[in-house]
Amino acid sequence: MARPRIDRAEADAVLQELRRREEDDCDNFHHYELDAEHRLKNLFWADCDSRLDYFSHGDVVVFDTTYRTNKYAMPFVPFVGLSHHRTPTLFGCGIISDQSLDSYVWLLRTFLLSVAQRRPKSVITDGGDAVVAAVKIVFPDSNHRICSWHVEQAIEEHLHGASTRNEFRSLVCDACSPEAFEERWYGFMAKHRTAGNRRWLDDMYGKRELWAAAFVHDKFFLGMAGDQRTECLATRLHTGLHGGMSLPDLLRHADACAHGMRRARRRGQQSAARWFTPANFYLLREEIKMIDSFEVVEATARGHPTFGKKVYMVVFRQRRGVLFHVECSGYGVGEVIRCSCRKMEREGLPCRHILCAMRHNDSSLIPNCCALRRMRRRGDVKFERLHEMEELGRRVFDLASEDAQEFKEIKEFLEGWLDDRNAVLRGSGAVAVVDSNAADDADSVTPVTKKTKLIEG
Template identity: 65%
Template sequence: MARPPIDRGESDAVLELCRRKTETDYDCEYFYHYELDGERRLKNLFWADTDSGIDDIMGYGDVVVFDTTCRTNKHGVPFVPFVGLSPHRTPIVLGCGVTTDQSLDSLVWLLRAFKQSNHCRRDGPASVITDDSNAVAGAIKTVFPGSNHRFCSWHVEQGIEEHLRGLSAAQNEFRALMCDDACSPTAFQDRWYGFMAKHRTAANLRRLDAMYDKREMWAAAFVHDKFFLGMANDQRTECLTTALHTGLHEGMSLTDLWRHADACTHALRGDVAALDHQAAMSRLALTTEHRRLEERAARLFTPANFYLLREEIKMLGSFDVLVETRGRHAASGEVRYAVGFKERRGVVFDVERSGDDVLKCSCQKMERDGLPCRHIFCVMRHASMSQIPACCALGRMQRRLDAKCERLEEMKDLGRLVFDLASEDAKEFQEIMKFFQTWL
């Protein structure tokens, strides 16, 4: 059944909503851009709420997720939300688009409008995760040629299932090829040839050959060192857009769609603001035996990122620095550490330390996920480093604390130690009490 075209009345109505938004006192930086066809009907539309906190996150060069496959509206046109990940690992809406087709020209227009909204650096986001459309891939190359581009694993898996239907072993093997980030490009080649020898048929050969041609867009072996915030190999990218897709129905007009997206945008930003406040006011429980490292991480990172780091810190009991090698020139401060398991032989990871405590590990977790690995924490413990270096604490991963909160947190930590020691001796207790009374 053919969908009704977008008439001029509905085009004018949704553009009027955008225009009114730009005139409100509370949102004077609202951005929208549109393109009309030859009959003055809406062809493409992009809109975005500006927000200083989100602009700060995108300023670090972040990961953007967008999906062009949702057509849940009465016109059947693609609704394209641009979504990012907040410091609390929750979704944030960076902008939304509507395009009457999925042609390369329209997608290029949409990406340029997103770029113009100032939600990304001049040269584009660090990385982009999308559905597995060839037109989308072409648009990314045109507008964001310097960005890493990866297909969402959920879309890839959904697309391949119909060609491997009834072959559960083949589906599992393909999923392993897609998600195994310990696999090198060379090893991938060998495993792929083995996979094809076992599972190719006349019916799926063309599809599998096409997937091989696009292997750098979906196989973990080719994005091991690229910044995707840990989203490259899981279903998180599909979950990020769930809030915007929930509640959509085929009878929706464009104005209904705009209002729905606007409400979701503000609700999700409200969630981030609440989590900011909760993180600033809360003190996280320390559970590992590596208290100093854990406490530094708890103070610096948002709870969501701290919980991921705590899993790395928990593993420190199994690792140790096996060899420490200093550079030829002592003044350079360059040191190389070989980090491996204490109790058994295995893979050894090289951690380089140079300059003002710049740490880099051969496992490349920091470059890939934006969070330091257990091997870096092992070196920090070995070298008795007093702080987590800036290279391992991206601003987008940290709590948003104002200066007063930061000072308060530092005084609490020192105060606990002072009070604990002073309470053991009556004379010291009196001295500390007298000091505070005098100061007040």
């Protein structure tokens, strides 16, 4: 089936918007390619924040080319990585007309152009044949491996039986020598190769240096060698895409996701340091460092999707038989989170398993129930109120955004409240002034408190 032709009006609208952004700030970047009929063929863009983030955190780049969810069936390819706080960061986005080698080479070269030809140390991809070939051409000296989430999906599709799948997973995860891998591989093939999986196994063997721990365990991938969810950082940009989405809609969607990721990163960096005293934050930081040693292998919801109970099964990667159960129920001030390790009950601080479940649920703030008052800094009542309202507001806004009428009602209420509040301030002659000396360093354990003073006019 031929790909639908891109509407010229949509393409012109997107290109005009990207040109306007570059005129406003020359550090914004976009580049595009037209086909023989002068229609948009390939497009890449990156704003100034994305480019700056790359120069700080672009040593490992993840990109997934398998999502074709828009009305033109064009692959949407976000380039993402991890910040120094191990939170997702966006380096740019691309749209390509097809999954050919030429399109991928164009995309990767354009990405390099946006970052002043600074190649990443390592890249993680979905492992498609054309992608693998393009990486060899454009990033010949970079480490390359296939995202373990995609490997896992292929295992589920092509291998049958728990024992067979686990034996193959051991080839993915066990850091043996290349010689030992070869011996184990041929033993696996002798037992489990069938007419149905022969072609896939031959293809995987040809790409063994891109997924087997025997070849990739000692290379620099920021500890993502076995972390399926961390490697799929781009999934949050793919969430919300649909087959009827236009190019302007896709641009707006990417903008909204990028802003959300940056906002969550800022909030997440500040949350723990501002909640806890320095001594308790030091202990909590040790738990945060251990998150990557665990992963959520199963998450189940019971009752109402927002107000019901959620149970996460968390596994220790090095000993996958060691399981922990994290149970979350309620919301806001009534929220309760428990882990089977009982660390929270014993020591009053959230454990690495709870933090792992939070990350799985895309939560960037320490829940109120996991920050006992005796562990917190004293006197920051405003921050405690703000934290509680942010948690409640997040749930309200998520629900209201799904219904046009509820969205309108909530929006009008908030606008009316702000108008009334501003009218009171104007009537009293008071002006809200923010202390310009307020720090914004998330790495510090000193609380960052914006002090608002009312000065009589």
